[in-house]
Amino acid sequence: MTGASTADRPRLATTAEALRIVDLIGNTPMVELRCLRESIAPGVTIYGKVEGFNPGGSVKARSAWNLVRRGLESEQLRPGKTILESTSGNTGIALAMIGAALGYPVKLVMPENVSRERKRVLQAYNAETVYSSPMEGSDGAIILCREILAQDPERYFKPDQYNSEYNSEAHYLTTGPEIWKQTGGRVTHLVATIGTSGTVMGTGRFLKEQSHDVQVVAIEPSDSFHGIEGLKHMASSIVPGIWHPEQVDRVVGVDTEDAYDMVYNLAAKDGLLLGQSSGAAVVGALEVARDLTSGVIVVILCDFGDRYLSTNLWLGWRDRHQLAANK
Ligand SMILES: Cc1ncc(COP(=O)(O)O)c(C=O)c1O
Numbered sequence: 001m002t003g004a005s006t007a008d009r010p011r012l013a014t015t016a017e018a019l020r021i022v023d024l025i026g027n028t029p030m031v032e033l034r035c036l037r038e039s040i041a042p043g044v045t046i047y048g049k050v051e052g053f054n055p056g057g058s059v060k061a062r063s064a065w066n067l068v069r070r071g072l073e074s075e076q077l078r079p080g081k082t083i084l085e086s087t088s089g090n091t092g093i094a095l096a097m098i099g100a101a102l103g104y105p106v107k108l109v110m111p112e113n114v115s116r117e118r119k120r121v122l123q124a125y126n127a128e129t130v131y132s133s134p135m136e137g138s139d140g141a142i143i144l145c146r147e148i149l150a151q152d153p154e155r156y157f158k159p160d161q162y163n164s165e166y167n168s169e170a171h172y173l174t175t176g177p178e179i180w181k182q183t184g185g186r187v188t189h190l191v192a193t194i195g196t197s198g199t200v201m202g203t204g205r206f207l208k209e210q211s212h213d214v215q216v217v218a219i220e221p222s223d224s225f226h227g228i229e230g231l232k233h234m235a236s237s238i239v240p241g242i243w244h245p246e247q248v249d250r251v252v253g254v255d256t257e258d259a260y261d262m263v264y265n266l267a268a269k270d271g272l273l274l275g276q277s278s279g280a281a282v283v284g285a286l287e288v289a290r291d292l293t294s295g296v297i298v299v300i301l302c303d304f305g306d307r308y309l310s311t312n313l314w315l316g317w318r319d320r321h322q323l324a325a326n327k
Pocket residue numbers: 058060088089090091193194195196197198199200229230231275277278302303
């Protein structure tokens with residue numbers, strides 16, 4: 001058997017290009033969400049930016065790395081310090097990955113009911129985890145994390161993803177420019193969910209600086225008791241310091257069931273297995289698209305779905321299919 005020529009092989013990063021895993025963060029691909037074509041005008045295209053391709057598997061690699069990078073620059077993060085953060089999951093995974101790569105210990109506070117896959121991944125990266133009450137959601141984790149920090153402030157570096165503008169800056173510096181370039185400046189709408197709001201704030205700010213006409217749409221769960229991991233219902237939550245609602249054109253509330261149905265749809269029809277927040281974002285994008293005759297909508301797909309296989313998202317899927325079959 002003769003070996004494939006060099007030209008046939010996929011091009012891998014050389015050691016000079018990717019000295020560390022953090023050097024591979026960003027530059028994620030975009031893909032058209034083709035299964036939505038039949039529901040929208042022919043002049044409208046919806047692209048998903050597939051953030052699950054980031055190291056650590058989510059959009060949060062971008063903000064976690066920018067927060068750590070800025071901490072190192074200012075020497076607030078230096079040898080001997082532990083990185084401490086409250087996180088509903090993806091930021092924790094990103095920080096744990098970055099801490100492991102850079103040699104810093106990481107301690108994470110999160111609601112006890114985050115998915116089993118997430119807990120295992122954090123163990124693998126050797127992060128320490130502290131659980132807050134599952135009844136109190138991400139706000140319970142925020143409050144417990146504040147208490148831990150207050151007990152020993154010198155020991156910790158807290159990136160403070162909810163209040164540090166370095167979170168949104170990550171997206172201003174990377175996600176926004178990537179979308180502008182990938183669409184050749186044709187993007188008309190950005191659709192992104194709100195957790196800390198870093199993604200929608202930073203990406204939206206960059207795109208609006210390129211063209212005032214770009215519409216920025218933020219997606220939140222439609223009520224406080226929702227099953228969309230990573231997202232915040234603003235009216236009933238501790239509002240992140242970096243959330244500036246006047247900088248978005250529209251906030252759309254999405255029901256959990258609609259978000260889940262969209263996840264099932266995208267997996268079965270487009271081969272894109274995503275997390276529930278991506279389902280919510282795409283439901284929002286479709287709502288925006290329905291009012292348009294032309295446009296290029298870019299929706300941020302925060303992570304892949306394989307880390308939610310043991311959650312209600314997929315337990316519910318079986319029930320719903322049985323219900324449909326029995327009808
Ligand atoms: C799955 C998922 N979707 C969306 C978001 C929201 O992103 P942001 O914090 O930038 O608003 C997060 C944040 O943790 C997340 O984990």
